[in-house]
Amino acid sequence: MRTHRTFSRGAVAVSAAAALTLTACGGNGGNGDGGDGDAQAADGGGTVSAYNCEPQFLVPGNSTEVCGSWVLENLFxxxxxxxxxxxxxxxxxxxxxxxxxxxTWTFELGEDWTFHNGDPITAQTFVDTWNWVVAEDNAQQNANFHDKFLGYDEVASGDAEEMEGVRAVDDYTLELELTEPFSPLPMMLSYTGFYPMPDVAFEDIEAFEQAPVGNGRYQMDGEWVHDEEIAVERFDDWAGEDPGVPQRIEWKIYADIDTAYMDVQAGNLDIMDSVPPHLRPNMEADFGEDQETFDTSSFTYMGFPLYQEDFEDEDVRHALSMAIDRQEIIDTIHNGAFTPASNIIPPMLPEAREDACEYCEFDPDAAAELYEEAGGPEDLTVYFNSGAGHEEWTEAIANQWQQHLGVENVSFESLEFAQYLDLHDNDEITGPYRLGWVLSYPSPQYAMEPIYTTGQSSNYAGFSNEEFDDLIDEANAALEEDEAAELYQQAEDILLEEMPVIPLWFQNFGVVHSDRIDGDSVLMDPRTFLRVEQLVVAED
Incomplete structure (x- = not known):
């Protein structure tokens, strides 16, 4: 999931070909009546106003960033x-x-599902939607998520109109045939890029995007007011078992996150979900009990261009990792807003292991010795995307490399995000680079396969290891969860030994809210999505 939020969510780069430790976590449902606040819940659910940034897109097949996907999750x-x-x-x-x-998978659909305009949802709805997303002419960013379906290549190239592996057996039976075994399929199908769309979407997709007609807990109230607001109302005919709690949600779009924070303080905004690091020390003083911190899967790493000779020796990579004092940087620059990473699989997943990474421990003496023996480069160029707050901490890492490893010269290259990814796509990176990843669905497969398997478009390091690729394939094919978990862990061990990327930290998100929100109903999921549909609002 590509993210563009300027402070924190703007720090995560992923590919549309691939697109968290929770202190409190709720299911996709929840009736919202678990709060213990003193205020009486608003009759009918009330209205919640929530901070958001301007979405890039509001079409499910095209949304690969969190600001738009958060809205779409409630509409679909x-x-x-x-x-x-x-x-x-x-x-x-x-x-x-x-x-x-x-x-080969068979999905039995419920018969009561409709879109907000009343159109019924059948198996053919998914067939039509997914083929439209994959079709080359529609240029949808989530198209490659469908590449596991038989016939994907033919539709994506324009040689066929429908994927052979996506079939409507009858009105409410959908059969999916894959090119290879893939056990996380049901989890992957929860992702934004697989939401169904009604016929009206295909008639005029640009008009549809301004007021999407979905099948979710909430329906649009008016059109998307760009750079200002997206408002939705609860859809009372939603066919699921856990309807939204608030009657109305208003996403207020802010260009400046500090302004949003002050608006929550002033009571002009009910809740914001990503307090920037420089304001994190103020949260308790400013909000008392009306604030919370959540761990997420938002993972930041420093990668290596393995196609450059300077970084071919894994001991060079080990030394650069061991020379980083992660906790010092987190404490002095990020105000404690991160958790040091000692693994690749995010800590909240059951497959995660504490301290799985031998070379993530700060050990400057051992790092210096190893770097010298391996002939590490004296000059480094460090790359990061500009405008997302990475300057200070990348400089801190560079200073530690100079201090502990004797690196003589460090230069920096920063570009706007799109141009930055172009450098990666063209193999024009010459030194360590900053990127990040966030789970689109909670599986160790998604934490590793899209970034590290041979030939993947998000494998910017150029890492290729046949044993790793085979372990991922075996884990994906495993019929038993325990077997899959062990295989994913074995694959992670290879990454942590060969270290194509240096794990740095997992981000913690600060959430603040007004006293209109019952604090017990405030939850965030591993993807960094605030569960706004579960918020309990007090009577005004």
Whole structure:
């Protein structure tokens, strides 16, 4: 999921070909009546105003950043939904599914689902939507998420109109055939890029984007007012079992995050979900009990262009990692807003292991010795995307490399995000580079396969390891969860040993809210999405 929020969510780069430790976590449902606040809940659910940034797109097939996907998640419901209590896939439009080999899957759909305009949702709805997303002429950023379906290549290249592996058996039975076994499929199908769309979307997609007609808990109230507001009302005919709690949600779009923080203080905004690091020390004094901190899967790393000779020796990479005092940088620059990373699989996933990374421990003496023996480069160029607050901490890392490893000269290259990715796409990076990743669905597969397997478009390091690729394939094909977990961990061990990237930290998100919001109803999921549909609002 590509993210563009300027302070924190703007720090995460992912590919549309691939697109968290929670202190409190709710499922995809929740009736919102678990709060213990003194204020009486608003009759009918009330209205919530929430901070957001301007979405890039509001079409499910094209939305790969959090600001738009957060809205779309409430406007649409996919075949499946993630239960964030169990971190497993649960029913959405599909009531059940089965497979014998992780290749051919059968999904049985509920018969009561409709779009907000009353159009029924059938198996053919998903066939039509997914083929439209994949079609080359529609240029949807989430098209490559469908590449596991048989026939994807033919539709993506324009040689066919429909994917052979996406079939409507009858009105409410959808059969999916993959090119290879893939056990996380039900989890992946919860992702934004697989939401169904009505026929009206295909008639005029630009008009549709201004007021999307979905099938989710909430429906649009008017059009998207660009750079100002997106307002939705609860859809009372939603066919799911856990409807939204607030009657109305108003996403207020801010260009400046500090202004949003002050508006929550002043009572002009109910809640914001990403307090910037420089304001984190003020949260308790400013908000008392009306603030919370959540761990997420938002992962920042320093990668290596393995196609450059200077970084071919893994001991050079080990030394550069061990020379970084992660905790010092987090404390002095990020005001404690991050957790040092000692793994690749995010800590809240059951497959995660503490301190899995031998070379993530700060050990400057051992790092210096290893760097000298390996003939590490004396001059480094460090790359990062500009405008997202990375200057200070990348300089801090460079200073530590100079101090502990004897690196003589460090220069910096920063570009706007799109141009920055162009450098990666063209293999024009010559030194360590900053990138990040956030889970689109809570699976160790998504934490690793899109970034590190051979030939993936987000594998900017150029890492290639046959044993790693085979372990990922075996884990994806495993029929038993325990077997898959062990295989994913073995794959992670290879990454942490060969270290194509240096794990740096997982981001913690600060949330502040007005006293109109029951604090017990404030939850954030591993993707950094505030569960706004579960918020309990007090009477005014």
């Amino acid at each position: 419901t996919g075949l499946t939904q993630i239960d964030y209590d169990t971190l497993e896939a649960g029913p959405g439009v599909a009531e059940s599914w089965e497979t014998e080999d992780n290749v």
